[in-house]
Amino acid sequence: MSIVTVRRISQVFFLALFLWFCVVSSLGVESWQLRGWPVSWFLQLDPLVALGTILTTGTLYANLLWALVTVILTLILGRFFCGWVCPFGTMHHAVGYLGKRSKTLSEEIAGNRFHPLQSIKFWILVFLLSAGAGSLLALGIRQGFRSSPLLWMVFGGSIVIAALALGGMWGDRRKVGAVLIGLVGFWAATGFVFGGERMIGASLQTGLLDPIPLVYRSVNLALLPLADSSTHVLSVDQRYYEGAWLIGVLFVAALLMNLKIPRFYCRFVCPLGALFGVLARYSLWRIGKACSDCIQCGLCEQDCEGGCEPLGQIRIPDCVLCMNCLDGCKHQIIGYRTAPSASGEIVSPNLSRRGALMALASGVAVIPAVRLGGQLGANWNPGLIRPPGALPEEEFLKRCIKCGQCMRVCPTNIIHPAGFEAGLEGVWTPILNYRIGTSGCQLNCIACGHLCPTAAIRPLTLDEKKGLGTFEPSGPIRVGTAFVDHGRCLPWAMDRPCIVCQENCPVSPKAIFVREHYSTVRAGLVSVKSVARGRIELAERPFRPGEIATGDYFLAREGLQDGNRSLILENSEGAVTVQANGHAVPEPGEKVHVQVRLQRPQVDPSRCIGCGICEHECPVSGRRAIRVTAENESRSRRGSLLL
Amino acid sequence: MTSSSGEKDFSRREFLVRSAKAGAAVALAGGVSAWLFDPEGPRAPSASESDLVTLPDFSVSGLDRKLSIIQGADRVKSLDVALKALGGIEAFVKRGDRVLVKVNAAFATPAILSATTNPDLLAEVCRRCLKAGAASVVVTDNPINDPESCFSLTGLREAAHSAGARVILPRAGFFRPTTVAGGSLIKDWPLLHTPFQGVTRLISIAPVKDHNRSGASMIMKNWYGLLGGRRNIFHQDIHNTIKELAMMVKPTLVILDGTTTMMTNGPTGGSLSDLKATNTLIVSADQVAADAVGATLLGKTVSDLPFILKAVEAGVGTADVESLRPVRASAV
Numbered sequence: 004m005s006i007v008t009v010r011r012i013s014q015v016f017f018l019a020l021f022l023w024f025c026v027v028s029s030l031g032v033e034s035w036q037l038r039g040w041p042v043s044w045f046l047q048l049d050p051l052v053a054l055g056t057i058l059t060t061g062t063l064y065a066n067l068l069w070a071l072v073t074v075i076l077t078l079i080l081g082r083f084f085c086g087w088v089c090p091f092g093t094m095h096h097a098v099g100y101l102g103k104r105s106k107t108l109s110e111e112i113a114g115n116r117f118h119p120l121q122s123i124k125f126w127i128l129v130f131l132l133s134a135g136a137g138s139l140l141a142l143g144i145r146q147g148f149r150s151s152p153l154l155w156m157v158f159g160g161s162i163v164i165a166a167l168a169l170g171g172m173w174g175d176r177r178k179v180g181a182v183l184i185g186l187v188g189f190w191a192a193t194g195f196v197f198g199g200e201r202m203i204g205a206s207l208q209t210g211l212l213d214p215i216p217l218v219y220r221s222v223n224l225a226l227l228p229l230a231d232s233s234t235h236v237l238s239v240d241q242r243y244y245e246g247a248w249l250i251g252v253l254f255v256a257a258l259l260m261n262l263k264i265p266r267f268y269c270r271f272v273c274p275l276g277a278l279f280g281v282l283a284r285y286s287l288w289r290i291g292k293a294c295s296d297c298i299q300c301g302l303c304e305q306d307c308e309g310g311c312e313p314l315g316q317i318r319i320p321d322c323v324l325c326m327n328c329l330d331g332c333k334h335q336i337i338g339y340r341t342a343p344s345a346s347g348e349i350v351s352p353n354l355s356r357r358g359a360l361m362a363l364a365s366g367v368a369v370i371p372a373v374r375l376g377g378q379l380g381a382n383w384n385p386g387l388i389r390p391p392g393a394l395p396e397e398e399f400l401k402r403c404i405k406c407g408q409c410m411r412v413c414p415t416n417i418i419h420p421a422g423f424e425a426g427l428e429g430v431w432t433p434i435l436n437y438r439i440g441t442s443g444c445q446l447n448c449i450a451c452g453h454l455c456p457t458a459a460i461r462p463l464t465l466d467e468k469k470g471l472g473t474f475e476p477s478g479p480i481r482v483g484t485a486f487v488d489h490g491r492c493l494p495w496a497m498d499r500p501c502i503v504c505q506e507n508c509p510v511s512p513k514a515i516f517v518r519e520h521y522s523t524v525r526a527g528l529v530s531v532k533s534v535a536r537g538r539i540e541l542a543e544r545p546f547r548p549g550e551i552a553t554g555d556y557f558l559a560r561e562g563l564q565d566g567n568r569s570l571i572l573e574n575s576e577g578a579v580t581v582q583a584n585g586h587a588v589p590e591p592g593e594k595v596h597v598q599v600r601l602q603r604p605q606v607d608p609s610r611c612i613g614c615g616i617c618e619h620e621c622p623v624s625g626r627r628a629i630r631v632t633a634e635n636e637s638r639s640r641r642g643s644l645l646l
Numbered sequence: 647m648t649s650s651s652g653e654k655d656f657s658r659r660e661f662l663v664r665s666a667k668a669g670a671a672v673a674l675a676g677g678v679s680a681w682l683f684d685p686e687g688p689r690a691p692s693a694s695e696s697d698l699v700t701l702p703d704f705s706v707s708g709l710d711r712k713l714s715i716i717q718g719a720d721r722v723k724s725l726d727v728a729l730k731a732l733g734g735i736e737a738f739v740k741r742g743d744r745v746l747v748k749v750n751a752a753f754a755t756p757a758i759l760s761a762t763t764n765p766d767l768l769a770e771v772c773r774r775c776l777k778a779g780a781a782s783v784v785v786t787d788n789p790i791n792d793p794e795s796c797f798s799l800t801g802l803r804e805a806a807h808s809a810g811a812r813v814i815l816p817r818a819g820f821f822r823p824t825t826v827a828g829g830s831l832i833k834d835w836p837l838l839h840t841p842f843q844g845v846t847r848l849i850s851i852a853p854v855k856d857h858n859r860s861g862a863s864m865i866m867k868n869w870y871g872l873l874g875g876r877r878n879i880f881h882q883d884i885h886n887t888i889k890e891l892a893m894m895v896k897p898t899l900v901i902l903d904g905t906t907t908m909m910t911n912g913p914t915g916g917s918l919s920d921l922k923a924t925n926t927l928i929v930s931a932d933q934v935a936a937d938a939v940g941a942t943l944l945g946k947t948v949s950d951l952p953f954i955l956k957a958v959e960a961g962v963g964t965a966d967v968e969s970l971r972p973v974r975a976s977a978v
Contacts, residue, residue: 511916554885554952
């Protein structure tokens, strides 16, 4: 079996495994549903997720340790993940085949030639990682001003070394070092002058372009809901995701680019590939020529997936280990070996110093820039309701990789990819929408936090979520508070009984309670003509037959207090029959009120957990008459309501 | 045929062919336009009468005044005594019958909170129906919370499966519009209809629960779960709505489970302190009478619950429980 066949088997296996994980991310007890399948495994294997969260939080969360396996294997084998494992890479590979079918040999070879812009992916990598490095920088600033100069120098020096290693620019180090130290110094000064950490922040944005979160997001939020819309195997009814069209369009566009240039995304965009490219310079094994007896036939580049030019000086950072050159070489000159290629190799990414520095500086600067809107401060968006267990917003943004696992698993389909509700940096992070979906956030569900690969949503226990047992002192997890809109609520605004919200409130005692109120209906002040055994003839004829006989209407004598109302059992246009109530029988000629008994909903903010079931069920179906906003959410004190 | 320099040769034959193609295209465009021509435009949307569905009468003639009220803390034993008193489930379910069991699965809460139909009771009913020779038993409801979660968390799905019954979860395509004859509220409203296909017997099993708006949620209120759409607007006139629901459905048998009654915080409950052991199981062919008995478990009378009086008035059943000469027994 040729090595290419083995690679294809591996690709098909991992793609199938990935798709299987997407399928089984359905809540349920069947064998093909979520019952211990490691559905986030590819995200955990992804070292960009691990590195990103290490930069932003200084910790490596639980199963992200899997990334170490990938890193070690990459250091030994090279970019094997791209060519052998990555499900998105396999998709590109397959679509690329379709694009090649009508091309001639020379066109194919031309299409696989290295393009200088393949370095864009390294810029993207540096940009995205430095966007996450803000708080590390802030730490440096703090240390710089509070600790000894020596510590500051060590810290600054290590940043420089890291940056140089990353860029592979060991040469001319003085100039680079000067610029970098200048840059860091500038931010240090900014921090000193403006109070540092308030503006300099870290935000994990790698998930925007990291292929693993991207492919999870695209398949789970766009592809599966479309595919399942007619079969209804994965969900009982249609799943909806707000703004999923954009996720789908970007996914399809990325795939279609392969028709023009094979593995377009991998060669030009992929920051994970770039990270592997940086690591691959140390790899023990690599592609290369065994001797220089090559006749330069070019067949090795006919199917070269990485565009890494094995014919000449092979570019190790771009080689995805597709092994097609091994098959293509009719003279067995190219091999996968430990010795460098006989025709030379390029181990550093093709990244200019200026490019790297620009990406670094703009990455560090972009987060303070997008936060100029103040959405993390006084201008926080009350419409941004995060899933239960979500960390405080700033910490949340340091961890969320926008993979959409929480949205996929949510049984009620209320977790959605955000648009700009959480600011530019919060695009595609989870936001609750109580209008879409089958209910609110269910009291007995903690699925989202248990699928979250980075603990941006903490995995809760049911006891913690509901505030039971040891969690009783802290109370249940609140994601917001419901507010009654008195201008839209039927009993408040329109004299109509309702209280659907109260009935559906799932906590005990209910967070929504009612106040009884008797309201005289329109044209409800009427005069009594005659009274005979519970049947009262009226002077006016304002009512339709049966209109006030629903069990909610009462006849009340003017000026008299409670207990002097009697329930209306029947009515015609000008007469009502009331239930016997000795005190309430009016005299002929007396003015009486026809009143409707209303139960007006009130929210007790100390009980409300913001689950949104009331909002979901409210019969005012457009803009709901009871709506949840993020005030009083457990995760943050900025919106607390209560003393 | 002229052929000046720079002009391409163009034969008469080519001209005729092109003319024929153009003519065909014109004819096709004209034909399609004429075929699709709609001079009036769309009319105001309205339900066409032929789309409406109604549920058949599932009651068994001659057995429609049966009622038994059994005391006991064990639902399965109580059911056994109750059914024996009524002549066994075989009197209601014959060989080959297709049975639909309407449960109350409204909320995604565990069975112990009694906000939903008790799973042991459901399993026992399904088992007995199948034992009596029923060709199939399906269990359904259109709950308030997420349907999948409701049937899983309440244990109803597992109970139904263990007894050999099938659970049908509602989905958009399962609803057809219905209008209640003689009613005024439920008009052209989506009804959970697909699960009723081929069904010959209907059994309802519901718990006794406090309900702030209507006063009580028992058997008649349980039919609410057959409605689809944004049904919560019916809460504005809840009593007449429950009456119309009772007019809409003529069940074979109803089982009102007052073994545990939710006294407060209904209909969701959420705490064991909302519950009270009332140790009563009501099995009845008259849904109104069942609710009239159930009301007493909540400490209410028929006159506290306008929907019961309205249902009596509409001729659905009787609230005069003693007129049915109920079988009262104790299951120990």
